Amino acid sequence: MDDERIKQALRGATDTEDVVIEAGGLSRVGEVFSKNFPGRAAVIVADENTFGVAGEGTRKSLADAGVELREPYVFPGAPTLYAKYSNIETLVEALRGADAVPVAIGSGTLNDIAKRAAYEIGEAYMCVGTAASMDGYTAFGASIEKDGHKQTLTCPAPKVVVGDVDVLVGAPEDMTAAGYADLLGKITSGADWLVADALGLEEIDRDGWSLVQDGLREWVRGPDGLRAGDDEAMDRLTEGLVMSGLSMQSYQSSRTASGAEHQFSHLWEGEGLGRDRNPPLSHGFKVGVASVAIAALYERILERDLSNLDVDSVVAAWPLWEEVEAKVRSLHTMDELEEAAVKQSGAKYVDADGLRARLELLTREWPGLRGRLELQLLSAAEIRDMLASAGCPTSPEEIGLNREEFRATYRRALTIRSRYTILDLANEANILDECVEELFAPGGFWADL
Ligand SMILES: [Zn+2]
Incomplete structure (x- = not known):
């Protein structure tokens, strides 16, 4: 990874302030969270599959760093999570009043749902990527089906993105x-x-x-x-x-x-x-x-x-x-x-x-x-x-x-x-x-x- 290149890019970015992609990256989630959201509590958002892959590692790292954790919100693993607006409404309902920063564990759809939900509750959020499946991790906007068609809904990109190369390599081909x-x-x-x-x-x-x-x-x-x-x-x-x-x-x-x-x-x-x-x-x-x-x-x-x-x-x-x-x-x-x-x-x-x-x-x-x-x-x-x-x-x-x-x-x-x-x-x-x-x-x- 060319860290210099990414650092340079972050200087021109409007929403994202920190990107950590490395082998064993999960163990750094807590430290990176504390640096970027000092004093805040975290709430993990995942689905059963992504929670299974990186949920425990993320939770442990946050806890080790002394971050206060709310009850995670975990979508069902099957059928495959779909990017529809009702899922955002459900998540907003669950996160509202939690007074915690969402930490989304997942890739395209889960990230899009969390991105928009975080925006609707007025929180910046952190993303822990589980697959190198698209370029949306660091992009603004969420591609969501609303009123019968797919549209890009406004919302900022995550403030922080962490990727663990060991997890990414293990993602489905x-x-x-x-x-x-x-x-x-x-x-x-x-x-x-x-x-x-x-x-x-x-x-x-x-x-x-x-x-x-x-x-x-x-x-x-x-x-x-x-x-x-x-x-x-x-x-x-x-x-x-x-x-x-x-x-x-x-x-x-x-x-x-x-x-x-x-x-x-x-x-x-x-x-x-x-x-x-x-x-x-x-x-x-x-x-x-x-x-x-x-x-x-x-x-x-x-x-x-x-x-x-x-x-x-x-x-x-x-x-x-x-x-x-x-x-x-x-x-x-x-x-x-x-x-x-x-x-x-x-x-x-x-x-x-x-x-x-x-x-x-x-x-x-x-x-x-x-x-x-x-x-x-x-x-x-x-x-x-x-x-x-x-x-x-x-x-x-x-x-x-x-x-x-x-x-x-x-x-x-x-x-x-x-x-x-x-x-x-x-x-x-x-x-x-x-x-x-x-x-x-x-x-x-x-x-x-
Ligand atoms: Zn694309």
Whole structure:
């Protein structure tokens, strides 16, 4: 673990003040708690599984440090805890009046529930991670199902995060693999930021960029080591996930860590893809397959010389907002998603004059942008192989989608968020449909085998 790198990142973070990731980290929970929450009592929040893994170690460490302990709140271990708002209400009820700092033991869902519940009772909290399964430990906001759809609810990141590498290495293989996929997705999310930057839509922030991208190639190397239980591979993965979360705090937006691959994933999450599996299909596994999809799209686009784009004919074919809105509505089957998509698509729609200016800029910027993208990206085949080595799914079928559904995602995911990505560039340059066509045609990356 590059402690200097994390220390540097913590200086720019708004919520998180301390991160301790090391072998035997559980034994330091008490000391770290006392330093960051002097004189306060603690209340452990876990589910039966995570309590079984790290509950006793955490409790002992807190007690040894003289921290007063309230009765722990432990969710059932089965069925798998789901990130729905009623679980937050239950936890808020249990924690209110305890006058104690929540110490959440768990990973994605448990952390999200505790994060939001802590915020609702007005407490900062501490997280003891049990799996390197996503980059949300050090991120603000909680991904929760409320009013029938998944949404990101406001709440600060934990004040303190502790991870015990011995515990992380022992986590289920699929959880570690999911964390790897979430991290590898920063290859395409970085590319998307380069695109938005070149078109003057969202300038690259040096700090926010560096925190994720400077170490990325190093963090994602040797994915087979994760399956072999290699401590160093786990150390690299955990550092990458922690840094990714801190980058979002520093930049105050998920732009640093989330691009078109996350839009695929969020669409599938919103539609409940794989929720009926046991355990449910993870965020990371969706992001992984989506990263392959986006890298494959980039390959089609990079083959083209967009500096020669026929701007007049593209602008002439550009639809009015009313047409776009009708199309967006036709692409969704769930009311909540449809309304959200209309809003998000409307926020990024430009009229014909706006499009002309943007495309003229694109033609001028393309040679430089293409060079930067080629440096940033890995090929779709490389990403697929790295994911496979880590034990992640890499095809639509493995996550429960047939080719037609998967193909439709390219256009559908474009609509659900106003954040500018390669999907927007392709759409605005009027090459999205032809590129997707090429991907699924014989010889294309997604050709039926
Ligand atoms: Zn993610």
